[in-house]
Every structure is written in C-alpha cells, then in structure tokens.
Amino acid sequence: MQWAVKRYLVATALILLVAFFAVFITSRERISLEYFPIETKPVRVLTCFSSSDTSLRVTTENLCPDGLIPLGSSALVESATASGEIKEIHPLLQNRFDAAKAAALSDGVHLYITSGFRSYARQKYLFEREIQIRGSETEAAKWVLPPNFSHHPHGLAIDVNYPGDPTGAKWLEDNGSRFGLCRVYANEWWHFEGAIAPGELCPAMSPNALVDLG
Ligand SMILES: [Zn+2]
Incomplete structure (x- = not known):
C-alpha cells in the first residue's frame, strides 16, 4: 500500500514537472515572439477609374486592370x-x-x-x-x-x-x-x-x- 502511494506521488510530481515545463516553454515562446514581432507589410490599395461607367475600383495589385486608369x-x-x-x-x-x-x-x-x-x-x-x-x-x-x-x-x-x-x-x-x-x-x-x-x-x-x- 505504501509503495503504491509512493508511485502515485512520483507520478503526480512528474506530471506537474512536465506541465510546469510546458507552461514555461510556451510562455517563453510568447515572450520571444514579442521581442521578434512578425513584420506585417501595409497593404497599399491602388484606386482605379473606369471611364466607361465612371466607377472606382480598388486593387492591392501594382497595376490597374486593363482599360482602367490609376489614381494612385x-x-x-x-x-x-x-x-x-x-x-x-x-x-x-x-x-x-x-x-x-x-x-x-x-x-x-x-x-x-x-x-x-x-x-x-x-x-x-x-x-x-x-x-x-x-x-x-x-x-x-x-x-x-x-x-x-x-x-x-x-x-x-x-x-x-x-x-x-x-x-x-x-x-x-x-x-x-x-x-x-x-x-x-x-x-x-x-x-x-x-x-x-x-x-x-x-x-x-x-x-x-x-x-x-x-
Ligand atoms: Zn493655384
């Protein structure tokens, strides 16, 4: 009976240790991500004009589709x-x-x-x-x-x-x-x-x- 209790305690301690390291590692990960933030590129929206129906369209491409004039x-x-x-x-x-x-x-x-x-x-x-x-x-x-x-x-x-x-x-x-x-x-x-x-x-x-x- 005593032996079973010891095994139980050791197993619990091991689980706690693993859980502690898991939390420690993931929180380190979070911290390190803050120090090395992922660079986000601003999306530049080009506005294009259609002279056939006087409508404006926006695109994230560098060029306006054929037939539309770029407004920048x-x-x-x-x-x-x-x-x-x-x-x-x-x-x-x-x-x-x-x-x-x-x-x-x-x-x-x-x-x-x-x-x-x-x-x-x-x-x-x-x-x-x-x-x-x-x-x-x-x-x-x-x-x-x-x-x-x-x-x-x-x-x-x-x-x-x-x-x-x-x-x-x-x-x-x-x-x-x-x-x-x-x-x-x-x-x-x-x-x-x-x-x-x-x-x-x-x-x-x-x-x-x-x-x-x-
Ligand atoms: Zn003027």
Missing part, C-alpha cells in the same frame, strides 16, 4: 523628378482630374483646368505681378506663392474653372476626395491638389497659401 494609393506631395525637369501636370494628378471630370459630366457639371503646370519663370512673373497688385510680398504670397514654394512648378497643383465658374469648382470641392483631390486654401476656390489618397478625407483648408509656409 497615396497623397501626391512630391514629384518624382527634380523640379527643373518637370514640364507638365503630374500624371496621377492628371488622371485624378480626368476621372473627376468624367464623373462631374455625368452630373451635368463641366470641369476644366485653367492653369496646371507653370514654369519657374512663369510663377516668378505671376508673383512679381501680384506684388504690384497687392502692394507687398506678404499680401501677394496669400494669392500667388513665390516660385520656390508654389506647387504649380512641380506639376502638383491645378486651378479649376477659374475665374468664371465657382459653381463648377464647388462640385470638385464636394466630390474631389473620392478621386484624391482637395481644395486646400480658403481664399482660392479654384486651387486643387492631390493632397490625399483617393477615398480619404480632405484635411481642413488653410486660410491662404502664405499660412502654409509657416
């Missing part, structure tokens, strides 16, 4: 090449505008770009002309930025339906976020930039362009 997967904040080499509106900004224009047309609204890419020389001329009109560089910069600050010479800004059609531009202000387009200045109803990824919310507007430089 992020805000357009920097052009790919040095500013001196840029001669046109950034292709994705152009695609976003073309998509918005087609969607606006199906709502009976005509959108058009009145000024997109501007050379440094052109922007410099416009800034200097604005100084004459407004009386100082500070006042001028609220309306036309100096060439080294404006996004127009980078192909990253468009003026839409200026000067005669604020109503058309209002359509873009209300609907542009679907296409990654935002009005960015409270004093310029015509100026739009690709400030967000398509489908995100546009940030609050700055009072004017000069405030953004601060």
Whole structure:
C-alpha cells in the first residue's frame, strides 16, 4: 500500500514537472515572439477609374486592370523628378482630374483646368505681378506663392474653372476626395491638389497659401 502511494506521488510530481515545463516553454515562446514581432507589410490599395461607367475600383495589385486608369494609393506631395525637369501636370494628378471630370459630366457639371503646370519663370512673373497688385510680398504670397514654394512648378497643383465658374469648382470641392483631390486654401476656390489618397478625407483648408509656409 505504501509503495503504491509512493508511485502515485512520483507520478503526480512528474506530471506537474512536465506541465510546469510546458507552461514555461510556451510562455517563453510568447515572450520571444514579442521581442521578434512578425513584420506585417501595409497593404497599399491602388484606386482605379473606369471611364466607361465612371466607377472606382480598388486593387492591392501594382497595376490597374486593363482599360482602367490609376489614381494612385497615396497623397501626391512630391514629384518624382527634380523640379527643373518637370514640364507638365503630374500624371496621377492628371488622371485624378480626368476621372473627376468624367464623373462631374455625368452630373451635368463641366470641369476644366485653367492653369496646371507653370514654369519657374512663369510663377516668378505671376508673383512679381501680384506684388504690384497687392502692394507687398506678404499680401501677394496669400494669392500667388513665390516660385520656390508654389506647387504649380512641380506639376502638383491645378486651378479649376477659374475665374468664371465657382459653381463648377464647388462640385470638385464636394466630390474631389473620392478621386484624391482637395481644395486646400480658403481664399482660392479654384486651387486643387492631390493632397490625399483617393477615398480619404480632405484635411481642413488653410486660410491662404502664405499660412502654409509657416
Ligand atoms: Zn493655384
């Protein structure tokens, strides 16, 4: 009888020991996983536009399916090449505008770009002309930025339906976020930039362009 009790106790001790090591090893595993977390890659969602039915589709592939135009997967904040080499509106900004224009047309609204890419020389001329009109560089910069600050010479800004059609531009202000387009200045109803990824919310507007430089 005593022998049986001893065997019972030894068996219990062994089971407890094994259980203890099992818990110890799995908890070590948990801890070590925390120290070496599995890297998760963010999924970039490319938004594509169908000009035949003006619908937007999203894909996690790098390319839009045949026949759809890409609108991109992020805000357009920097052009790919040095500013001196840029001669046109950034292709994705152009695609976003073309998509918005087609969607606006199906709502009976005509959108058009009145000024997109501007050379440094052109922007410099416009800034200097604005100084004459407004009386100082500070006042001028609220309306036309100096060439080294404006996004127009980078192909990253468009003026839409200026000067005669604020109503058309209002359509873009209300609907542009679907296409990654935002009005960015409270004093310029015509100026739009690709400030967000398509489908995100546009940030609050700055009072004017000069405030953004601060
Ligand atoms: Zn502008």
